[in-house]
């Protein structure tokens with residue numbers, strides 16, 4: 335654990351209102367906690383402001399829920415590690431057992447927010463709402479987007495309609511599933527989307543409007559138990575392209591218990607890579623086949639699977655497929671069992 339389970343006391347706040355829900359805010363850093371040159375969106379330091387600074391920047395929050403902030407880290411999300419993931423999951427799984435905790439919000443940098451969302455979606459053991467958010471503009475920019483994103487995330491975490499839906503992301507007034515959310519723009523405030531699947535719904539002020547939900551297993555229905563884990567099996571991603579050297583797979587095999595390939599088109603790669611994947615299977619290093627294209631699906635394909643012995647990722651992008659493969663490897667190295675997980679989750 336990066337931090338021990340903290341004291342969380344909602345009634346200590348001067349604004350405590352017993353008729354409102356109690357929400358724990360777990361802050362990890364990112365641009366939402368960023369500070370820099372006044373009025374600019376570039377040249378800032380992510381993870382500079384504290385969770386209390388963030389809460390103080392949101393007008394009217396005390397009328398939406400009672401919030402208790404916990405500073406888990408204060409980092410650019412490129413520096414989030416699986417150790418942070420295990421800490422976040424352990425904190426949520428522990429605090430969710432308390433009757434006076436009704437929901438959670440995680441503030442996070444946007445660059446790896448999609449990965450943290452999917453990991454937590456697979457390992458958290460509660461139906462209580464868990465919402466992740468961030469911002470594209472630092473707090474010091476003109477029109478920072480963090481305060482509205484945080485306000486709406488707290489409102490959703492306090493909303494019983496959000497229960498049992500898995501980890502969700504609130505961003506720019508959209509509600510997204512932790513499984514399918516993806517960052518789709520490097521700088522616009524509306525930076526998130528859900529591959530081919532649209533969004534689950536919208537936030538308008540503090541109200542939520544749901545229209546759809548993910549059918550894939552998550553949270554309390556998921557089979558993964560990380561409570562005794564100190565680290566996750568390492569899984570690496572290899573990016574295929576014209577003239578890609580299959581030697582990269584040999585190298586990654588020296589570092590990894592499993593490999594995800596970001597293939598071309600429907601997840602294909604060249605004959606030298608197909609041969610190498612066959613060798614990896616013989617060496618008990620499972621390979622999951624994804625696409626470097628961010629929309630569509632990757633399925634069993636007689637052309638490539640005939641000799642390649644890979645597991646198709648279904649509809650996961652490579653950085654999410656590596657999370658599922660890593661969790662699968664905590665239970666099995668069997669191809670059939672892992673392939674079944676890629677259809678279920």
Ligand SMILES: NC(=O)C[C@H](N)C(=O)O
Nearest residue numbers: 364365410411443444445
């Ligand atoms: N908008 C952001 O949050 C980007 C930042 N580099 C991060 O991921 O921490």
